[in-house]
Amino acid sequence: MSFGADEEILQDFLVEAGEILEQLSEQLVELESRPDDANLLNAIFRGFHTVKGGAGFLQLHELVECCHIAENVFDILRKGERHVDSELMDVILEALDAVNGMFSEVRERAPITAATPELLAALARLAEPAAAAPVVQAAPEPVVEAEQDVTDSEFEQLLDSLNAVKAEAEAPAAPAATPTSEDITDAEFESLLDQLHGKGQFAADAVAPAATPETPAANASTDITDDEFEALLDQLHGKGTFVAEALPEVAATATAAPAASAAPAGDGLISDHEFEALLDELHGKGKFTEVAPAAAVATAAPVAAKAAAPAAKPAPAVAPAPARAAAPAAAEKPASEAETTVRVDTARLDDIMNMVGELVLVRNRLVRLGLNSGDEAMQKAVSNLDVVTADLQTAVMKTRMQPIKKVFGRFPRLVRDLARQLKKEINLELVGEETDLDKNLVEALADPLVHLVRNAVDHGVETPEEREAAGKSRNGKVILAAEQEGDHILLSITDDGKGMDPNILRGIAVKRGVMDKDAADRLTDTECYNLIFAPGFSTKTEISDVSGRGVGMDVVKTKISQLNGSINIYSTKGQGSKIVIKVPLTLAIMPTLMVMLGNQAFAFPLVNVNEIFHLDLSRTNVVDGQEVVIVRDKALPLFYLKRWLVASAKHEEQREGHVVILSVGTQRIGFVVDQLVGQEEVVIKPLGKMLQGTPGMSGATITGDGRIALILDVPSMLKRYAARRI
Template identity: 40%
Template sequence: MSADGYDARADFLIEAREILDRLGEQVVALEQDPGDRPTLDAVFRGFHTIKGGAGFLDLPPMVALCHAFEDRIDAARSGTRELDAAAFDGAQRAVDLLLDMLDALGRGEDLGEVDAALLRQVRGGDAPAAAPAPAALDLPDNLDDLDFDALLDSLHGEGAIPGAAPAPAPVAAPPPPRPAAPAKPAAAEKPAPAATETEQTVRVDVRRLDALVNLVGELVLARNRLKTLRPGVHDENLDRAVTALDTVTARLQGAVMSARMQPVSRVFTRFPKLARDVARQLKKQVELVVEGGETELDRNLVEALADPLVHLVRNAIDHGIEMPDARRAAGKPEQGTVRLTAQQEGDHVAIEVSDDGGGIDPEAIRRSAIRKGLIDTEAAARLGEDECLSLLFLPGFSTRTEVSDLSGRGVGMDVVQSKIRELSGQVQIQSDLGKGSRFIIRVPLTLAILPTLLVELDDDVYALPLVRVIEVVTHDDSEVLWMDGQKILDLRERPLPVLSLREWLGLGDGRTTEATRGVVLQAGEQRFCLLVDRVVGREEVVIKALPRSLRGLPGYAGASLVGDGRMALILDVDALLESAQRGSSANARSR
């Protein structure tokens, strides 16, 4: 790092990872249509940009690998040599190795040497050897903007934009290039922003953004508190000031949150390469369709969704899509389709992984769960099809009879659900036997501020995530019945399990009133009714860490301060339902 705080290596790591994520997708698109000239140029620019940055940082192995593929892709651009299957395999291996090199660079480790066989594969076997890596640049301790611009000129040419393709060298009597096929919109690279646009952007350390979010959260809490402290006597000036503060706070909150928003394409770009690798390993024909990549989420959520989506996409290919001969026998095209889509739904985002494979058999799930001792026969018999599908999320559940090197439909699904719960989201499964399956993830746009429904028990206040609230009901105690060891509320001829918040907290049955408030909540495919004393109303809360005494206890997702200054515990709806189900099983056994 230079004396003025600029860290060229850190910037290179960020930019190179973004480029490699795009390259994985672009190479797959190019393999499907080798004549797509815009994608061909985009792949060349990607490797060329990484090579320039690696040369600047004196990383010869990375330079050699990028240069080798530059030679191969340049031959394809000039029409002297077509790209073949070996070239595409080599390109994907090169992307993987470059990612490993970036990981090593981030840890401060040596990059090692590039395998000569890989260089030959990337270069095409008999192409000329790669040019030697540029020598290390002797940089001053203080690198100002003019020095850095001069350095970029030395790497990319005077006035050139980093990452832009260099002017092709003259070739004696070159053969005419093949006519380019129509470009695919999904594969074509977006045009580079104008210079004035680029000058108006700046990289900001995420820790600074997190600090801003925390400060805005404190401001929201202060605003909520001030709104509850208005004097009983009407004061027009105070009302006007509080209203202005409310408006400015809301705008500031929106501006800061938007600064942390990122498109989910940052995660989606890595999946075409993943789908290609898994399909080739399994000898299946699979097309991955990606839609809605422009949908934006809080950056923390974007990164946290990567692992759950990897599980779901792998499962869709491994155990959703059938082998080509099986699809042909079923009257389907040999090539299966997996769709990865995202769209905003109010203050939440829905991300869906679907396939047109064989679907999931609920009866097979029921039998497997009984056989593994995950559920008893009587309880399993009462489950509907949707509830059977939910058994996939039980730890250790799988319908597979053989071990897979990748993942089984059910293997790792408990991890998926646990991760999504940590993000205050939920997962739903829909399946049509013989036609395919859909896994739908819903997560909030941000985890910093959460819309909730506040409820009270005695003098304590609790917060329920508003997205899980279906309705608020009032009923008599006589309308709550016992059925198979479980309290049931008959709500418009739909029986709902009942959980008393007072009993769940270990406070006993409490007082009996003629009418009781209940909140109908959604947990996955199931609904249940949570009994409370009072419903306060809706309020946006700022999520804070739990007090030390409550950390690790199931049923609590966080804490916050509400407008009147009291601390509200944010309840985990999924954990509440599991608690109700465990209580039901225990009551049934005792009876």
């Protein structure tokens, strides 16, 4: 698909429509619990309308068609001619999926796949008013009292008067005509809208007024000015005086009228409420505010006046609106606020972040040189540079931050659809949606969280019947929460379901060949819970399109490990489970522990480091062929990192060394290193083509003394060591 000169407009459309579609997904799910919320219905209507307008400007006809019919459905809902039910929501959500699919194709510049005819037909059916019981209308009765509805003929006269107001002198107000409760037809309504926009003439039976000689030629325009439209609104609200008939003898005062008719009627703007009320009145559905003086007017005189002077034209008296005098100044405020926001391409932010990363490396180098220098002035300058660089790094990182709400927003729809499919009743609660983290992390966490939430709905929460039998409420609860803890983000998925049984997990592990029975019996309950992350492990006995293949949780753990994060499970049988994910705020800059193996520097991600101590290596033990070290009465596997990474050191004996205890999930492993350098923030650089895929390596960086250090991938190293038994 080629947009040519419209490419810049397309980019604006993609940004705006993308935000609207994200909101629509949340609003539609919320609508099921608040079907009578007028504000919510209006917001959804405006969302589809805005997307339709942008798509129409770009001539995306398939997108326009689907949005237009969906918009019509919500117009019917706003009018109360149909009610929200499950069938309607299923069709609307399917329509939203179709719109999202077309939007993705537009974003990728691919040909657009139109919505299916079946979907469009279902939408069109819902866009019609629901069948209602026939209403028996009473015979018309003579009007005795003044009513607040405006009749068709009076409204036509009012429009004619607005067209002729510039050509006539303003006449004194006469008693208001007595309205009745008649509705206008659709054709008349469309013609009225055209007239209000200055596009056509309203088809009224009234005779056009004769032009006054004193009236300037410029006033012969048929367009309605802002002041005239305000007068119309004031009349409909009962604020103005509607002139049913103009007295013939008043024509002599024509030269004095322009000054009165030019009186300002405010800022020319009308509120949403007024316009909605106007539309309701035009359809015969609204009632306007009753005005006390109007109620006292006799009804017979206006009717007689209309019969006596059919050619006379009413002229509305434009009432001043002092309350609106300050509106123009207030209207300027949003414009000044809009100027405070600037859209920046993420590629530019990435470039700035890379430059800040390079600055951090130079800072580290200067800090090391400053410590080794005896020059006090240089040390002070380096210290100031260190502070400023840290502040700049924090500020730039914040520009890349996004609220995790962008991920959380997709889960109400996911839980709703999955609960209906599984015939469960589940409430989803979102906590900490405004927690910020790096944009890349927001996108990377989406898939793991989808797996975990689906597991909570499918495996965790019971059916309503099972919950009632267990003494619980029929409605299950899933809580998705986020909070910041230092330079990390904690994400938790909690359910109040049946929890996990460690004994069942042990039995499944033995049955599926994950481990033998003796090894399974030695597992703690926490270690049993972590078995669900093993490849091919599933507690489901039947495979469905939701779960049962034992793939999802393995993918989750792998993805979280790639993000330098950790994942832990807590569960209580019969009460529910909680899964906690811990990931860094950003992936661009990582705090590490620098160590030395011979003359080569290596970096452990600091998130994995549990503790460090010096050890006499002659005090180690061997269990099942694996060397271990006893730390607080617990045996931890011990590996010699140098024997693996340095070929010449394979058979080298070490009498003492530093041991770094690392935590990966619930496991704790010890690595022997030659020297500890200290904590250092590093910028991760990808490995070159020759080193890509090297086991245990996730990247490289430049140390404070200018050397290259390899960043270790701890989970990958553990797999390598477990196979080699070194």
